[in-house]
Amino acid sequence: MAVLEVCVETVASAIAAQRGGAARIELCSDLLEGGVTPGPGLVSVIRSRLKIDIHVMIRPRAGDFIYSADEFEVMQREMDEAQRLGANGFVLGILTERGRVDVKRTRELVERAGGLPVTFHRAIDMTPDPLGALEDVITTGAQRVLSSGGSQNVSKGCEVLGRMHDAAEDRLAVMAGGGVTLRTVRHLLASTGIREYHASLRKAEQSPADFHKQGIAMGERREQEYLRYTTHEEDVRAMTKLLDSVADKQPVAGAQRI
Numbered sequence: 001m002a003v004l005e006v007c008v009e010t011v012a013s014a015i016a017a018q019r020g021g022a023a024r025i026e027l028c029s030d031l032l033e034g035g036v037t038p039g040p041g042l043v044s045v046i047r048s049r050l051k052i053d054i055h056v057m058i059r060p061r062a063g064d065f066i067y068s069a070d071e072f073e074v075m076q077r078e079m080d081e082a083q084r085l086g087a088n089g090f091v092l093g094i095l096t097e098r099g100r101v102d103v104k105r106t107r108e109l110v111e112r113a114g115g116l117p118v119t120f121h122r123a124i125d126m127t128p129d130p131l132g133a134l135e136d137v138i139t140t141g142a143q144r145v146l147s148s149g150g151s152q153n154v155s156k157g158c159e160v161l162g163r164m165h166d167a168a169e170d171r172l173a174v175m176a177g178g179g180v181t182l183r184t185v186r187h188l189l190a191s192t193g194i195r196e197y198h199a200s201l202r203k204a205e206q207s208p209a210d211f212h213k214q215g216i217a218m219g220e221r222r223e224q225e226y227l228r229y230t231t232h233e234e235d236v237r238a239m240t241k242l243l244d245s246v247a248d249k250q251p252v253a254g255a256q257r258i
Contacts, residue, residue: 001057002195006025012045013202027056028091039218043085047087065094119143174194185243206227
């Protein structure tokens with residue numbers, strides 16, 4: 001059986017993910033920056049709407065994954081608040097200045113999760129050797145790692161993803177993420193043996209605003225000032241159906257990999 005986790009940043013997308021058959025959501029804000037910690041209001045409202053699991057992103061800012069003592073304290077407090085609001089798990093990642101997994105502080109956050117599952121996110125793809133970094137993640141006690149195989153997307157990182165899946169064995173789940181689409185997932189299932197997939201399945205939509213102010217923008221991405229990004233139920237359902245149909249027919253690929 002294959003599992004689909006949908007990454008969302010709005011209530012509407014979260015509801016669409018559940019209706020489409022997703023196993024859980026990763027909840028964050030500002031996906032255009034790779035995702036940061038969502039506010040408590042968003043967590044609370046989505047928790048009241050969903051029955052499926054909600055894994056909350058714990059990332060205090062965009063940019064690199066090297067955090068100061070103050071930022072680390074923010075991460076700890078955000079975990080506590082998200083857990084109080086009903087989060088079922090957490091998504092996080094911390095690196096050292098040399099691009100290695102910060103095992104000590106990651107382990108502290110895993111312990112702070114109080115038994116809730118922790119996913120080490122695509123910070124692992126920013127390490128010099130994701131396959132080697134996998135062993136560090138395992139020592140932290142995290143239950144899952146999200147990766148594109150150290151490449152820009154899962155298609156380019158497919159071979160490394162397969163090797164990560166084989167190396168992890170039953171010590172940790174490897175979830176493929178970064179460019180997971182209906183086009184790419186069939187090949188990933190057949191060639192890697194991975195059974196967990198992470199996708200946003202978002203589409204850009206025009207704002208309903210009739211008036212567009214010219215010559216001014218609230219953010220740096222001026223061309224996206226009047227765009228919204230939304231996940232639709234039918235796209236999630238199409239992905240879950242494909243995962244179920246293909247996964248049931250595929251043998252475990254790892255034993256055949258050289």
